């Protein structure tokens with residue numbers, strides 16, 4: 001039997017595997033099963049406003065999808081945004097641009113927001129959610145960068161590197177080994193064994209350190225590390241304590257006077273997580289008394305919003321005291337600031353935005369239920385995707401399914417999160433004329449926030 005006849009007989013029954021096809025037929029089959037990047041029914045060109053010097057790779061990837069991109073290196077004020085945002089479907093920001101309710105009111109076309117950073121607290125999430133706009137960010141792309149910085153801090157603290165380097169910069173030669181240690185054989189205690197903590201665990205063991213960790217969850221230890229039953233056990237056993245927990249009410253002042261007392265004499269504290277986790281006046285006390293041999297702090301309860309701004313007592317009342325203490329490394333929240341992390345953040349957020357615009361997927365959105373459907377493939381030309389953002393209230397599915405009833409619903413999925421709900425459905429056998437009527441019908445339901453049809 002020839003390869004081609006195999007295709008004919010197979011297509012009349014089950015689909016042949018691509019290995020059974022000729023090269024041409026294989027190419028055809030692959031292009032048929034490739035996901036079809038969908039377009040809005042209105043076929044308007046998607047316009048993106050991108051601020052704060054977002055990664056060039058992200059911008060290139062948007063342009064490759066045919067999106068129009070206007071890119072600025074700086075943030076915009078609320079008034080500047082209000083003037084500008086009206087014609088855009090997507091905005092990409094980092095942490096310095098604030099998306100307020102007034103900005104949202106001035107953005108009737110806005111479909112999605114991309115925060116090309118870890119945080120989303122610069123966006124008024126209740127306001128954007130009520131407007132049916134999902135927000136995407138990249139919370140974990142810089143885990144490795146943070147873990148590597150901690151390794152540098154461990155070495156720097158135990159060798160008093162910053163003291164010696166500072167002295168030599170001021171013209172003083174001061175070679176000494178007293179109070180300087182190798183990391184090998186010392187114990188690192190990691191509080192919070194998530195994305196950063198677990199990476200750090202692997203790196204520290206490769207330096208010959210013993211690793212113990214404490215986490216509220218039971219987590220499979222990596223390498224030879226050991227999970228301890230509580231924070232007190234970890235503090236009592238560790239030569240270095242590194243914090244990697246999220247900022248939560250229960251982690252505020254997680255390390256205060258009592259906890260510092262439980263740490264070993266001559267040990268070190270490192271905080272690259274969130275400012276409020278450490279009670280800094282208590283830490284100053286522990287350092288001044290000599291109980292702690294040093295500390296590295298990358299995050300603070302209050303941080304300047306712009307580069308060049310002072311880090312002084314007006315910002316944090318204890319700032320000048322902390323700045324004068326020996327063997328204390330202070331850095332301006334640089335834990336995740338590397339080129340690699342920026343590139344990964346750019347890739348992750350731009351892919352999530354493109355996936356929402358072109359496929360309707362909300363996977364990775366912080367304020368929406370995560371809803372996705374397997375793609376419509378290139379050969380499924382008669383299928384249309386309905387993306388319906390609505391208020392989470394009773395009776396919506398009954399109304400929407402009544403509207404969809406005349407058509408063949410190929411697949412459908414819906415979910416809710418708080419006040420917002422999202423339904424995706426792929427329907428077949430609908431004429432171009434009927435698409436407009438169906439869109440009007442669904443958009444007229446009383447819970448409707450936004451209804452998009454993708455073809």
Ligand SMILES: NC(=O)c1ccc[n+]([C@@H]2O[C@H](COP(=O)([O-])OP(=O)(O)OC[C@H]3O[C@@H](n4cnc5c(N)ncnc54)[C@H](O)[C@@H]3O)[C@@H](O)[C@H]2O)c1
Nearest residue numbers: 192193194195196197215216244245246247272273335336
């Ligand atoms: N300095 C920076 O630039 C920078 C960069 C990245 C992350 N961070 C911060 O680092 C921290 C860790 O980030 P991640 O990505 O590893 O987070 P993650 O969510 O992956 O891990 C956090 C871990 O902490 C655990 N945890 C929560 N509450 C706890 C508690 N009370 N006691 C012990 N464990 C607890 C969780 O179970 C989880 O395993 C976060 O606060 C994050 O904001 C800072």
